[in-house]
Amino acid sequence: MSSTVGGGAAPATGAAERLGIVPGMVIQELGWDNDVDDELRVAIEDTIDGDMVDGDYGNVVDAVILWWRRDDGDLVDGLVDALTDLVGGGAIWLLTPKVGRPQSVDAADVAEAAPIAGLSQTTTAAVSADWQASKLVAPKTPA
Numbered sequence: 001m002s003s004t005v006g007g008g009a010a011p012a013t014g015a016a017e018r019l020g021i022v023p024g025m026v027i028q029e030l031g032w033d034n035d036v037d038d039e040l041r042v043a044i045e046d047t048i049d050g051d052m053v054d055g056d057y058g059n060v061v062d063a064v065i066l067w068w069r070r071d072d073g074d075l076v077d078g079l080v081d082a083l084t085d086l087v088g089g090g091a092i093w094l095l096t097p098k099v100g101r102p103q104s105v106d107a108a109d110v111a112e113a114a115p116i117a118g119l120s121q122t123t124t125a126a127v128s129a130d131w132q133a134s135k136l137v138a139p140k141t142p143a
Contacts, residue, residue, distance in 0.1 A: 015125075016043040019044070020063070026059075027062065027063050028052065029041070029054060030066045030082055037128040044065065059085065064085075064092045066079070066094050068105060070097075079117035089137070090137075093136075098126065119138055121134055121135070122135045
């Protein structure tokens with residue numbers, strides 16, 4: 001089974017582009033486990049021409065890739081934690097297993113958790129055979 005983006009048959013390499021990831025960005029990855037989509041991870045790292053950073057990075061990041069499963073705990077807490085290093089106006093891409101896959105997260109749970117965490121959901125996209133992504137944006141902070 002190949003990775004797809006949206007309803008088409010684009011490979012995972014197109015998914016990084018679809019997530020708005022461009023060369024030179026600093027991307028933080030949270031919630032990694034052995035069930036994540038490695039093709040998508042490689043496509044992201046190829047696009048930024050480097051490795052994604054983890055939660056111990058300690059500096060600002062342009063975007064966060066947050067892998068989240070139903071049993072990972074409280075989604076609001078996970079989203080608030082993901083905001084820690086995110087630059088004002090940056091995006092959190094919440095990656096959850098697609099409906100029907102083990103550990104899938106109900107879309108209503110995302111819609112409820114995002115505003116509580118101070119985020120707005122703007123986009124949802126299929127990024128691989130097993131994972132979908134929801135783009136959550138934080139309010140811009142005054143300069």
